[in-house]
Amino acid sequence: MPLYKEGSIAPIAADDQLAPLPLADWLKAPTQAVMLANTDVLDPLKNHMGRLKLIALQFPKYTDGRAYSQARLLRSRLGYRGELRATGDVLRDQLPFLLRCGFDSFESNQAGFGPALARARTLFSVVYQSSSDDRAPAALLRLKLRNATAEALAAD
Amino acid sequence: MPDTHFYRYDDYDRTLLSERVEQFRDQVRRRLAGELTEEQFKPLRLTNGLYLQLHAYMLRIAIPYGTLSSRQLRKLAEIARKYDRGYGHFTTRQNLQLNWIKLEDAPDAIAALAEVDMHAIQTSGNVIRNTTADHFAGAAADEIEDPRVWCEIIRQWSTLHPEFSFLPRKFKIAITGSPNDRAAVRVHDVGLRLWRNPEGQVGFEVIVGGGLGRTPIIGKTIREFLPKDELLAYLEAVLRVYNRYGRRDNIYKARIKILVHEIGVEKMREEVEAEFVQNKDTSLRLDPQTIEAISSQFAPPALSHRSAVVGAVEALKLENRDFALWLKSNTAPHRMAGYRIVTASLKPAGAPPGDASSAQMEGVADIADAYSQGEVRVSHEQNLVLPHVAVEDLPAVYAALERLGFAEANVGKITDIIACPGLDYCALANARSIPVAQSISNHFASLAKQHDIGDLKIKISGCINACGHHHVGHIGILGVDKNGVELYQISLGGDVDFGKTSLGDIIGPAVGADRVVEAVDALVATYLERRDEGERFVDTYRRLGVEPFKERVYATV
């Protein structure tokens, strides 16, 4: 399946050195890349965060959203910093959600996926909640604005 | 025009809405151009409130916490006139449904909504839906705190939540700020009840896993007391557990109530608390300033001192019996003496429950401007509410509502029927609901008779999905299809009053459409004969059990 990353509109070549193994196989001989089913628990990976360079998460159907929670837990709780790939039924209209949950590579057969990825971060300039990207939610920006206004008034 | 006394959108909110409109416009364009299949497009249109029904698309517009300004209500009227057939249907979840929207027009209709800070985001689909609240919030005499502050906090947090936009199934939250629950919190995926603990702090009781539908279950408390600033940390924990472990193999077993039922409330609590511990003290904790900034926007209107006893009102009560009945059934105590909360009944005799024409919506908006601080509420019982009416204005409000056909003195009575759209509109329905409601309404049209019967809630659903909440009707009516014939199953004893939430019991074989009125009449006659002094229908039923009612209904078969 064509593989996309931000920065390139055309599909990119996958790194053959990083072929993800299903979790059961990977556990027998941990490598740098693992593929999780969306029902897999994350605990076994806990002590391998430094070693792992690629974790692939699956969307058997694009309406099955379990991998979003896995992604958030990997990024925000286990501190995973390597590549996080969405595979399976991955469609361009999921991109704003996928990016916010910390995915940074995408396998998709959908036409127009590359150009859509290039624009995905521009669709929403406001977000309402913190997630596993570094975007500040509206509530936080309002708070800063209020504090800055209060400081400016105090300085007057 | 009076200023609003609820959350006012700022540039952040408006930017997000307009970006969402443009995203949807592009998605519609791609669908019409054939770039998206229906299967790919359906979840996208659903999370923008667009359903496909039997004859057309339906747009479900969110009315967050059931609160509308007169300006917003006028815009809804205008949108209904311009993009639909000039009427709309207020639903049991504080939404407005327009039944004849064209897909090609939907982005423009949604853009028009955004002009008055309204939207249809997440009114359908497997997402966190519009959070509902007590329709008397901010006005009720029995209120501890205004629940709408928390609904707004949840609205923002849940809107386009990246992790929870593809849940196993829909997710509905309701909040009440009064001991007398008017938001049906025990029959929601998550119900939140604000209460004051013995230490004097106000927090939430968290109830999870309630719901009606195919498998009606009363929600269970998983947290007795949650500090208010931990609300989002806790909800995020509940949603994460649900998103990860909720069933996805069977659509009928995918709601959180089934998860709670299957793993048990203890295990559910354990999972949620384990997750919550990790979320606590993160950025999910609500900053006091953020809470304050939102709370202050819900500050009640400054109501001038008005007289609680008005000679003209007392005189009219004696002169006009319908007005006297209306005062009793359609007005409720306001937190301030000299004011009442008025319910405009969208259930005139023989009308489709919850429907209003564009002209009627504008009429209600005018009354709100003149007499209710420019504010209107939508109740889950499919009526409109004027929350701040001075006692001395009651005769004028009554007269104005009468001109609109919305002054029927029947709130809480047998003709204040909740009904889903049923087979006339809905692609899921098995039987019609509205014509059944109409025939019951016509049969019991006499106000004197209705007031003699007293409080009696009839709720009608056209299929097992229970949009008409039949499980919690004092009399519940469920339409079923038997070999192409509409039949109606009758249940008794449902209720949603707090502490007494109960599900009705089916009394026997379903009856034909032509026998529903007769059956209801038999139930009422049994009650009238057997009731004790001051006893409501549902209490008589609880005391006597099903037998005498059942016997009477089936005696004539």
Place this chain on the structure above:
Amino acid sequence: MAKNLSGDLTVVSANRLSDGVVVFLDDSGHWTRKLELAALARDKRAGEVLLERGKAEAFSVIDPFLVAVSEDDDGTIEPLSLREKIRVAGLTFQVIASEAVRYA
């Protein structure tokens, strides 16, 4: 009026993509709002063929499906199920008019 109620008679229906209105597949493979112009399949096999044709012509409609109909002596066709009758004939009650402030 003898009606053919065997359930073997079918037409293909769908909702139009652009506005959701109810349409039927006619003999030339176009979608029409008029049931009387719908192509009629007289047995199960013909129904399957007709549905396949509908699906092949589904660019401008949503989810074509078979509707069982009856046929009068004079050739008038009518859906058998109440659901499909309502889809053809519309609501079974009177809605309020846009500018009306009261129900009739």
